[in-house]
Amino acid sequence: MSAFEAAGLTRSYQLEGVTVDALRGVDLTIGDGEFAAIVGPSGSGKSTLMHLLGCLDRPTSGVLRVGGVDVSTLDDTQLAELRNRMIGFVFQSFHLLARTSALDNVALPLVYRGVAKADRRKRARAALEAVGLAHRLDHRPSQMSGGEQQRVAIARALVGDPQVVLADEPTGNLDTRNGEEVMGLLERLNADQGVAIVLVTHEAEVANRARRQIHVRDGLIERDVA
Amino acid sequence: MRTAEAFRMALEALRVNRLRSALTMLGVIIGVSAVVILVAIGTGAKDAIEDEISGLGSNIILVVPGQLNFQAAPTQSRLDLSDVNYVRRVVGDPSRVTVSVQSGENIRVGRNEAFVTVVGTDENIPNVFERPLKRGRYLTETDVDTRRRVAVLGSEVSQQLFGDLDPVGRQATIAGVRFRVVGVYEKVGATFGVARDRETHIPVTTAQRLLGVQRVNGIAIGASGPDVIDSLGQKVVDALTSRYPDEKFSAVTQTQLLGTIGTVLGMLTGVLAAIAGISLLVGGVGVSNIMLVSVRERTKEIGLRKALGARQRDVLGQFLIEAVLLTTIGGTIGIALGIGGSLLIEALSPVPASITLWSILLAFGVSAVVGVFFGVAPARRAGRLDPVVALRAE
Ligand SMILES: Nc1ncnc2c1ncn2[C@@H]1O[C@H](COP(=O)(O)OP(=O)(O)OP(=O)(O)O)[C@@H](O)[C@H]1O
Ligand SMILES: [Mg+2]
Numbered sequence: 001m002s003a004f005e006a007a008g009l010t011r012s013y014q015l016e017g018v019t020v021d022a023l024r025g026v027d028l029t030i031g032d033g034e035f036a037a038i039v040g041p042s043g044s045g046k047s048t049l050m051h052l053l054g055c056l057d058r059p060t061s062g063v064l065r066v067g068g069v070d071v072s073t074l075d076d077t078q079l080a081e082l083r084n085r086m087i088g089f090v091f092q093s094f095h096l097l098a099r100t101s102a103l104d105n106v107a108l109p110l111v112y113r114g115v116a117k118a119d120r121r122k123r124a125r126a127a128l129e130a131v132g133l134a135h136r137l138d139h140r141p142s143q144m145s146g147g148e149q150q151r152v153a154i155a156r157a158l159v160g161d162p163q164v165v166l167a168d169e170p171t172g173n174l175d176t177r178n179g180e181e182v183m184g185l186l187e188r189l190n191a192d193q194g195v196a197i198v199l200v201t202h203e204a205e206v207a208n209r210a211r212r213q214i215h216v217r218d219g220l221i222e223r224d225v226a
Numbered sequence: 227m228r229t230a231e232a233f234r235m236a237l238e239a240l241r242v243n244r245l246r247s248a249l250t251m252l253g254v255i256i257g258v259s260a261v262v263i264l265v266a267i268g269t270g271a272k273d274a275i276e277d278e279i280s281g282l283g284s285n286i287i288l289v290v291p292g293q294l295n296f297q298a299a300p301t302q303s304r305l306d307l308s309d310v311n312y313v314r315r316v317v318g319d320p321s322r323v324t325v326s327v328q329s330g331e332n333i334r335v336g337r338n339e340a341f342v343t344v345v346g347t348d349e350n351i352p353n354v355f356e357r358p359l360k361r362g363r364y365l366t367e368t369d370v371d372t373r374r375r376v377a378v379l380g381s382e383v384s385q386q387l388f389g390d391l392d393p394v395g396r397q398a399t400i401a402g403v404r405f406r407v408v409g410v411y412e413k414v415g416a417t418f419g420v421a422r423d424r425e426t427h428i429p430v431t432t433a434q435r436l437l438g439v440q441r442v443n444g445i446a447i448g449a450s451g452p453d454v455i456d457s458l459g460q461k462v463v464d465a466l467t468s469r470y471p472d473e474k475f476s477a478v479t480q481t482q483l484l485g486t487i488g489t490v491l492g493m494l495t496g497v498l499a500a501i502a503g504i505s506l507l508v509g510g511v512g513v514s515n516i517m518l519v520s521v522r523e524r525t526k527e528i529g530l531r532k533a534l535g536a537r538q539r540d541v542l543g544q545f546l547i548e549a550v551l552l553t554t555i556g557g558t559i560g561i562a563l564g565i566g567g568s569l570l571i572e573a574l575s576p577v578p579a580s581i582t583l584w585s586i587l588l589a590f591g592v593s594a595v596v597g598v599f600f601g602v603a604p605a606r607r608a609g610r611l612d613p614v615v616a617l618r619a620e
Pocket of ligand 1: 013014015020021022040041042043044045046047048049
């Protein structure tokens with residue numbers, strides 16, 4: 001089964017009477033356990049595609065199946081539950097809750113899954129250990145380096161045992177060494193646990209570590225290199 | 227998400243923004259404490275006046291000449307002692323009827339002098355009014371019949387003229403005439419500003435001669451039970467009117483007084499509560515405002531929560547609970563301050579305050595409702611935020 005199957009996916013924005021076609025018909029299949037990079041110039045629609053794949057947004061037209069389910073058949077609540085169970089997100093700017101400990105940040109997806117507190121903490125601790133932050137459980141984002149914050153975000157993405165992790169420029173705000181470390185974590189996650197990884201990047205070096213590169217330009221897939 | 231979790235989350239959010247939460251609550255705190263204090267004062271005043279009226283005695287009917295109308299000038303009495311006897315026959319039981327002739331006079335004992343209300347009355351005082359004796363005896367029928375110069379003093383008069391001495395058997399000079407003190411009343415307090423402890427009772431016949439009048443100021447009747455008050459009052463008024471067709475007479479009953487005063491004070495309390503309620507409403511608008519600001523400010527947070535699997539109702543619930551916590555915590559503090567303030571007012575001023583459970587429950591209920599009412603719009607807005615829009619917001 002495929003993690004994602006998209007056919008004729010489009011997404012248009014209406015902006016002050018002008019229609020912006022951010023995606024203009026994307027056909028894409030990403031299998032279980034794949035490691036793919038989406039690359040392309042700025043404004044080509046990479047983030048828009050990620051948001052659609054992550055069920056944060058709905059396509060203007062086209063069909064998208066996530067884990068075999070046509071998302072157009074799901075209402076907002078069901079989409080939220082799908083995100084919670086199937087997908088982990090990593091963002092360029094980390095998106096951690098300020099004034100909240102690393103442990104509680106990581107446990108947040110489990111709150112919405114209705115997991116009891118003790119269990120949540122246990123699993124969040126294990127996830128933080130997996131990203132090498134066992135010594136930072138009670139630190140707040142402001143007390144951690146950018147690399148550490150992004151590792152907390154990765155721990156949060158994997159705490160719920162997702163099928164896919166979607167990462168939009170996960171190394172974009174990090175220096176080479178920290179970026180390297182984050183990529184290493186994602187690679188291990190993919191290799192050891194078979195979690196599919198889809199990441200958006202500008203950096204050729206990062207893209208080349210993926211087994212597949214999907215080139216996007218002007219809202220279309222230009223090249224798909226495996 | 228579990229409810230307990232939602233509460234924990236909301237409390238956390240309020241804690242993080244301590245100062246803002248406190249300032250937002252302030253409006254609710256002021257509104258609620260105002261409701262509690264103003265209702266306490268209104269109720270206290272009502273209770274105090276009702277106590278005064280019932281302290282007079284039970285089932286009293288006051289028969290006065292003229293129409294009971296606050297705009298009319300007081301009517302000159304044309305009633306005299308023969309009318310009193312007539313009323314006694316109408317009532318049937320003469321001992322339930324007493325009379326009063328009043329005048330402000332000087333009373334002197336040695337060097338001590340006092341200005342008091344001299345009331346000419348009779349032996350039926352204790353049958354009609356609540357007027358316990360501390361020492362000596364009441365006026366008697368013989369005192370009245372033989373126009374004796376005897377007096378029963380109010381507790382304050384006795385204190386002022388005789389200090390701690392027992393005045394019974396001693397002499398006192400009223401308006402230049404010597405009287406013998408035969409009794410002292412127990413302290414009873416004031417009714418409608420009438421200081422009853424500053425009265426001196428003498429036989430009505432003696433008083434009429436002393437003051438040079440034939441008239442009496444009023445007749446008081448003690449009805450045998452609460453249910454006959456109205457009919458008896460009407461019967462007496464009818465009888466007097468048939469005797470003097472050109473005159474008007476009125477019967478004032480305690481129930482009437484209680485009713486009128488109760489209504490007026492109840493209305494007053496209602497108005498006060500409404501004014502306080504408006505300030506509570508203003509507090510609610512403040513809560514709404516702050517919640518809207520908070521939703522805007524935390525747009526990214528909302529987007530993130532949704533990305534991680536928060537459903538619309540999770541986010542709505544979180545913000546609604548925040549709003550309700552703001553107002554109910556504010557409400558609880560307001561109730562505490564209101565109770566404290568009422569007790570303080572009672573302790574430091576002559577204004578009586580009576581804290582009522584209903585005003586506390588109402589204030590708390592209203593603040594919770596205000597929280598829901600004013601929290602729902604911001605919370606819905608938060609719940610409906612599009613996760614992509616929220617995440618892209620910088
Ligand atoms: N909410 C929106 N309203 C209108 N236009 C939008 C909106 N979001 C994105 N767009 C437009 O859609 C196009 C694709 O945007 P998108 O963010 O997907 O690009 P991107 O490939 O992620 O770019 P970058 O590399 O700079 O992040 C752009 O032209 C952008 O201006
Ligand atoms: Mg982008």
